[in-house]
Amino acid sequence: MTSLPPPYLESGCRHHTYSRKQKSLGLLCSKFVSLYDRVDAESVSLDDAAKRLGVERRRIYDIVNVLESVGVLARKAKNRYSWIGFSGIPKALFELKEEAVKEMSRTDSPCAKVLEDEEDDKLSDQTGDFGDYKLNPAAVDAASSLCSAACRARSVTDNRREKSLGLLTQNFVKLFLTTDADTVSLDEAARLLLGDGRNSSQMRSNNAAKVRRLYDIANVLCSMNLLEKTQQLDTRKPAFRWLGTKGKPKADNDVTVTMPPSTKQWNKRAFGTDITNADYKRSKLNPPVDKKLSKACLRIDDLKECNLTAQKQLQNSQGGYVFGPFQPDGASKGSGDVEEKGGNKVQDWESLASSFRPQYHNQALSELFGHYMEAWKLWYVEVAQGSRNLQQPCKSVINQLL
DNA sequence: GGATCCCGCCATAAT
DNA sequence: ATTATGGCGGGATCC
Structure with a gap:
């Protein structure tokens, strides 16, 4: 009875083996965002969203929960959220960071300890030359405190809440905000987060x-460009890097910069299967992480300071803006008109971001690229979905880029 | 084959 | 009781 009408496809093209990718949460999130991130910031109805996106409500919950955790949405009532948009992110992050810091100052828990040696014997890894980024000690550190915080305030009642996607999201983000580690693998994160201190007895099982x-x-964080998928430099192990708080080159129009081939790697699941890339494949792929950037985490005062600078920048808003962290549709219109009401919020976030000192060039570029890809991908699905059959040509190009 | 992660059953929390 | 939320993990896909 829950069978939904297969939203897209149909009519016209048969074959079409089911593709999981087209139904990914990330993609859905992108659509969701483009659906609501419009000038008239209205309130969001879950029903409506589900309907418009042609998915089950269940999926909307997933997205909404993490978006809420990051400040993009705020719950108003049953079935009702208010759209805040990207402009809500800085504040949310700020608060998360503050919270995390506070939590960290409390007793350092046993969690980390347990985790640490559990780690040792589990993957008694060979730790290349740098025992450094194996199980980022930094991350363990940060997590330890977070864990302890989670430990207290346990009241059976909100046992459920404890495991909620929302909370998990926040903790996950906090991890990035507080650690010095450049990248964190999900495996690590899982082990560290929600460590529900106490006995490690039960927690081990379902990592x-x-x-x-x-x-x-x-x-979804990736689709919001708050996160980026990469690999740990030594092991090829997939991991995530936080992008949420860093500066982006303020290159208004020079976005046309030619992308170094290496950035092709971008976020998708690693290795290209494409022989055409063969030449690049080897050499210096993913150069991004050449050092352990000490960035990752904004220091709390950075944030404060930023809020100010951001504000200032807002004043003298010199137009010609690129889009925000993710601004698919408006993208094309780009420079000129930005204003509108929506312009502000994007700009707000944008300027906040740009007030952070830029990092490395490569990285900045690749991020920028990622950003574009995201927008492009979105555009692509829309078009593809929309109709016609320029699907074929596009697809190959896309695959190439991804 | 292991990493990803969609799907939707069904427990719980609101109403 | 009914409806809204959202854990949770089986198992299909992707790589």
């Missing part, structure tokens, strides 16, 4: 379950 959740979260 996998947690990881599954983290995938969900990471996907």
Whole structure:
């Protein structure tokens, strides 16, 4: 009875083996965002969203929960959220960071300890040359405190809440906000988060379950460009890097910069299967992480300071803006008109972001690229969905880029 | 084959 | 009781 009408496809093209990718949470999130991130910031109805996006309500809950955790949405009532947009992110992050810091100052818990040696014997890894980014000690550190915080305030009642996607999202983000580690793998994160201190007896068993959740979260975070998927430099192990708070080159129009081939790697699941890339494949792929950037986390005062600078920048808003962290549709119109009411919020976030000192060039570029890809992908699905059959040509190009 | 992660059953929390 | 939320993990896909 819950069978929904297969939203897209149909009519015209048969074959079409089911593709999971087209139904990914990340993609859905992108659509969701483009649906609501319009000038007239209205309130969001879950029903409506589900209907408009042609998915089950269940999926909307997933997205909404993480978006809420990051300040993009705020719950108003049953079935009702208010759209805040990207402009809500800085504040949310700020609060998360503050919270995390506060939590960290409390007793350092046993969690980390347990985790640490559990780690040792589990993956008695060979730790390349740098025992450094194996199980990012930094991350363990940060998580330890977070864990302890989670431990207290346990009241059976909100036992459910404790495991909610929303909370998990926040903790996940906090991890990035507080650690010095450049990248964190979901596996690590899962082990560290929601460690529900106490006995490690029960928590060990379903790390996998947690990881599954983290995938969900990471996907929407990625689609929001708050996160980026990469690999740990030594092991090829997939991991995530926080992008949420960093500066982007303020290159208004020079976005046309030619992308270094290496950035092709971008976020998709690693290795290209494409022989055409063969030449690049080897050499210096994913150069991004050449050092352990000490960035990742905005220091709390950075944030404060930023809020100010952002505000200032808002004043003298010199137009010609690129789009925000993710601004698919308006993108094309780009420079000129930005204003509108929506212009502000994007700009707000944008300027906040740009007030952070830029990092490395490569990285900045690749991010920028990622950003574009995101917008492009979105555009693509829309078009593809929309109709015609320019699907074929596009697809190959897309695959190439991804 | 392991990493990803969609799907939707069904427990719980609101109403 | 009915409806809204959202854990949770089986198992299909992707790589």
